[in-house]
Amino acid sequence: MSQLPPLNTLLAFEAVARRRSFALAAAELHLTASAVSHQIARLEEFLRVKLFERGTQGVRLTSAGESYLQRVAGALGAIGAATDDLRQGVRNSLYVHASPSFASLWLMPRLADFAQACPGISLFLSASPTHSDFAQGQVDIDIRYGGATSAQDLTIEPLFDEPILPLASPAFIERHRLREPSELLQTPLIQSTVSLVQWSDWLPAHGVTPLPDRYALRFDRAQLALDAAIQGLGVALESAVIAGPHLEGGRLAPVFDPAQAVVIRPHQLVYPQRLARRPEVAAFAAWLLDRARATTGIVPLSDDPDRLGAPENTTGLSAA
Incomplete structure (x- = not known):
């Protein structure tokens, strides 16, 4: 292992960087401002890099300091979390991160099953649209949307096929009586801006041009787009799995024949290979992949077979 700076210098650095003040950092650490300044000087001497610029309006990080803080803060957070777990008697902890809509709509309904299958694991689940940085040591497993960059030190497992198709509330479908994809151009469309499949992909794939120049509503989360569709505000183009x-609850239904879906595999299980032998990581990965294999993405059909049209798919996009 490479030589590490003294821990107390790193704590002082993180506190000053966060507080942007030697005095406030000193009060937090129960030290004098002079002692904190001395710790920073020791760290800068150890690194041979200047970390702060000192001025009349306080202190600010140099570019080198900003870069160092991004790595160090995560490592200190991981140490703090591990310490808290141990002090509070928490054993076999597992930190999982997932994209928000996947976490709330697919993973949460299955967590009771995981708790029953692995009762000895203490699970911490977080959700955000950004991929986790394993170098910071705060996450064991990341469930990513949109693909994972191939890396030799990562295990990457695709989860399941997802049919992407127009969805709306049954009342909306009954009211608008949509029979052909071209009729969507006269209908309020809901855009999910982060989706890998956009209306600009699906509509031409079903012979619909020109594309709409605006959308009734736009969201940066699949769950929000689906909530808007449930409220009858328009048609959402979303994953039947999510x-x-x-x-299943009848709050949404496919607008057209599910055979018109574009099928992708956007969610992936990702974790560092160095963690593969951790019992908690191995158990969660095995459980997740098993539940993923049981996920079919089958879409319930409408009670009105006359409404469901299936025009020829004239593009190279994959259909269900």
């Missing part, structure tokens, strides 16, 4: 609870 929308599964709403489809």
Whole structure:
């Protein structure tokens, strides 16, 4: 292992960087401002890099300091979390991160099953649209949307096929009586801006041009787009897997024949290979992949077979 700076210098650095003040950092660490300044000087001497610029309006990080803080803050956070777990008697902890809509609509309904299958694991689940940085040591497993960059030190497992298709509330479908994809151009469309499949992909794939120049509503989360569709505000182009609870509960339905879906595999299980032998990581990965294999993405059909049209798919996009 490479030589590490003294821990107390790193704590002082993180506190000053966060507080932007030697005096406030000193009060937090129960030290004098002079002692904190001395710790920073020791760290800068150890690194041979200047970390702060000192001025009349306080202190600010140099570019080198900003870069160092991004790595160090995560490592200190991981040490703090591990310490808290141990002090509070928490054993076999597992930190999982997932994209928000996947976490709330697919993973959460299955967590009771995981708790029953692995009762000895203490699970911490977080959700955000950004991929986790494993170098910071704060996450063991990341469930990513949009693909993972191939890396020799990562295990990457695709989860399941997801049919992407127009979805709306049954009342909306009944009211608008949509029979052909071209009729969507006269209908309020909901755009999910982060989706890998956009209306600009699906509509031409079903012979619809020109594309709409605006959308009734736009969201940066699949769950929000689905909620808007449930409220009857328009048609959402979303994953039948992520929308599964709403489809099963009758809150949403496919606007057209599910055979018109574009099929992708956007969610992936990702974790560092160095963690593969951790019992908690191995158990969660095995459980997740098993549940993923049981996920079919089958879409319930409408009660009105006359409404469901299936025009020829004239593009190279994959259909269900």
